[in-house]
Amino acid sequence: MSGFDGLRASLKERQRQALTRGRSIEERVFAFSQEMFAHANEYRDAYRAMVGKHSGAMIQHLVHKLLVDLVRDDAKAMVSRGSSNSIPTEAVVQFVAGGLFGLLGWWLDGKMRLSVEELNTLFRQFAIPAMKAPLR
Numbered sequence: 001m002s003g004f005d006g007l008r009a010s011l012k013e014r015q016r017q018a019l020t021r022g023r024s025i026e027e028r029v030f031a032f033s034q035e036m037f038a039h040a041n042e043y044r045d046a047y048r049a050m051v052g053k054h055s056g057a058m059i060q061h062l063v064h065k066l067l068v069d070l071v072r073d074d075a076k077a078m079v080s081r082g083s084s085n086s087i088p089t090e091a092v093v094q095f096v097a098g099g100l101f102g103l104l105g106w107w108l109d110g111k112m113r114l115s116v117e118e119l120n121t122l123f124r125q126f127a128i129p130a131m132k133a134p135l136r
Helices: 004-021 033-042 044-051 057-078 089-108 116-135
Strands: none
Touching (some): 004 057, 033 044, 033 116, 044 089, 057 089, 057 116, 089 116
16 A cells, blocks of 8 residues: 555656646646556556455555545646536546546456557546536
8 A cells, every 4th residue: 555655646746747737628637647547557467456346445445545636636726716616526526536446447357458548548538528517
């Protein structure tokens, strides 16, 4: 579990850079996702054991929390406090993070052999419209 500290720091730095340099929402949000998928691909057997159907709830909770925290940071950066939209930001955070966690598990179980880039593109196609919902 302590091995996640380095991953978390790396993903947070990637996210911080994108949030400060990106122009459009597509460039700013989920900058961490491809690195997350690449890391999971590099350590596929370990990730399969951690987030698969037979892993411990504690490890699943830790990975899910990491994803929720990263998505929440992106959401906070995107949604202005004065937004009049009735969609709660935390609902979007939980939706996107849960989808990312589920997609990661599905991919690691080998249901479909997608490359890291293909998986990241698929995730972004689902997640960016969800992140835009509270901005409307």
